[in-house]
Amino acid sequence: MDDSFSSGGFFGGLILTKKSSKFLNKDRIYPEKPNLVNPSINDLITYYSKSGAYNGGRLSEACHIYQKMIEEDATICLTLSGALTPTGIGGLIIELMRNGLVDFIISTGANLYHDIHFSLDLPVYQGDFRVNDKDLLKDKIVRIYDIFIPEETLLKTDYYIQNLFKNNKLSNPISSSYLHNIIGKDLLNNSKKPNYSILAAASKYNIPIFTPSPGDSSIGMNLAKLKLEKRGIYIDTDLDILESTSIIEQSKKTGAIELGGGAPKNFYMQTQPMLSQILKKNKGGHNYFIQITADAPHWGGLSGATPSEAISWGKIKPDQLKNDVVVYSDVTIAAPILFSYILSKKIKRDKKNLFLKINKCLEKL
Numbered sequence: 001m002d003d004s005f006s007s008g009g010f011f012g013g014l015i016l017t018k019k020s021s022k023f024l025n026k027d028r029i030y031p032e033k034p035n036l037v038n039p040s041i042n043d044l045i046t047y048y049s050k051s052g053a054y055n056g057g058r059l060s061e062a063c064h065i066y067q068k069m070i071e072e073d074a075t076i077c078l079t080l081s082g083a084l085t086p087t088g089i090g091g092l093i094i095e096l097m098r099n100g101l102v103d104f105i106i107s108t109g110a111n112l113y114h115d116i117h118f119s120l121d122l123p124v125y126q127g128d129f130r131v132n133d134k135d136l137l138k139d140k141i142v143r144i145y146d147i148f149i150p151e152e153t154l155l156k157t158d159y160y161i162q163n164l165f166k167n168n169k170l171s172n173p174i175s176s177s178y179l180h181n182i183i184g185k186d187l188l189n190n191s192k193k194p195n196y197s198i199l200a201a202a203s204k205y206n207i208p209i210f211t212p213s214p215g216d217s218s219i220g221m222n223l224a225k226l227k228l229e230k231r232g233i234y235i236d237t238d239l240d241i242l243e244s245t246s247i248i249e250q251s252k253k254t255g256a257i258e259l260g261g262g263a264p265k266n267f268y269m270q271t272q273p274m275l276s277q278i279l280k281k282n283k284g285g286h287n288y289f290i291q292i293t294a295d296a297p298h299w300g301g302l303s304g305a306t307p308s309e310a311i312s313w314g315k316i317k318p319d320q321l322k323n324d325v326v327v328y329s330d331v332t333i334a335a336p337i338l339f340s341y342i343l344s345k346k347i348k349r350d351k352k353n354l355f356l357k358i359n360k361c362l363e364k365l
Contacts (some may be wrong), residue, residue: 032047058189063337063342072287075354077254078102079107079260080107081262081264082262083144086117090118097202098104099348101347104207104208107211107264108212108263109217112219116161120160120195121191122153123149124147124149125149126146161223172234173233173239174239175240176212181203181355184201187203202355206351206356212237213263245274245360246358247361250364256268256289258292260331271285272286281331285314289347293332294328297309307324
């Protein structure tokens with residue numbers, strides 16, 4: 001179809017083209033139908049990219065930025081907020097890890113605690129948010145919106161964590177990445193369904209997993225219980241800061257896929273100010289940024305903080321055109337589309353094995 005409006009008739013001989021303004025530099029939008037015969041995820045993203053459909057358009061941009069990160073061999077971090085693993089999204093994340101499309105992870109402890117359920121083959125059920133929670137309490141069932149978890153699942157997971165660390169002989173404090181590697185390695189070798197676990201996959205593929213607040217989850221609660229018995233291990237959160245920062249310092253290009261916001265988001269973003277502001281090793285900011293969030297920026301909360309705001313902190317490079325995007329959507333809707341699109345491209349990268357390189361990175365830092 002021609003990019004100019006028809007002359008004559010209603011327009012009175014006026015001809016408008018997309019070249020009539022410097023702002024009209026993209027393609028026109030047409031009410032075209034998507035592919036309705038055996039549609040693919042690629043067809044959906046192509047449809048979004050041509051429609052300019054608000055956050056559909058932003059999701060299309062996210063897909064292409066993720067692909068660009070992979071093609072330019074950036075060190076890619078995935079951050080996980082809240083409690084996303086109970087939804088079952090771990091299956092897609094594990095596939096990304098298997099194909100070398102995630103290099104390290106920053107997560108809330110809740111995501112990792114609930115991840116353990118699946119590896120131990122402990123049930124998590126679809127539920128209903130309209131239920132009476134007093135009835136759930138009587139039946140010993142906990143609720144995460146529309147997900148039900150039997151109390152027995154929690155108690156058996158608690159026992160697993162305590163049993164794993166009760167006789168641990170480590171004398172020095174360790175980072176959370178080392179903690180999660182211990183758990184992942186045990187799940188990989190001893191659990192019923194290790195192929196269901198992000199932690200097990202991380203151990204298998206040497207992917208570090210950090211938690212900004214190790215005490216803010218049932219993993220931390222169980223480790224704290226062992227302290228009362230003069231047993232267990234100690235987590236050094238300063239080591240987490242140094243390890244994650246050293247990874248960024250040794251990477252030529254860096255980028256993140258942020259699912260939600262909160263502490264995992266900031267823990268990744270702060271690696272650049274840690275280098276420039278604290279250690280006086282300015283790398284200029286991250287190269288790529290993708291965030292999926294339902295939080296708006298005008299409330300002033302971290303989860304809604306935009307990439308442009310991050311530029312003022314030196315967290316994102318100011319000259320990176322079209323390398324950052326915020327998709328304002330429910331993570332459980334947008335993330336599976338983003339991940340499915342990337343996996344449909346059949347892209348594989350050599351794994352960076354960052355967990356094996358952390359000590360060397362620290363030495364260089």
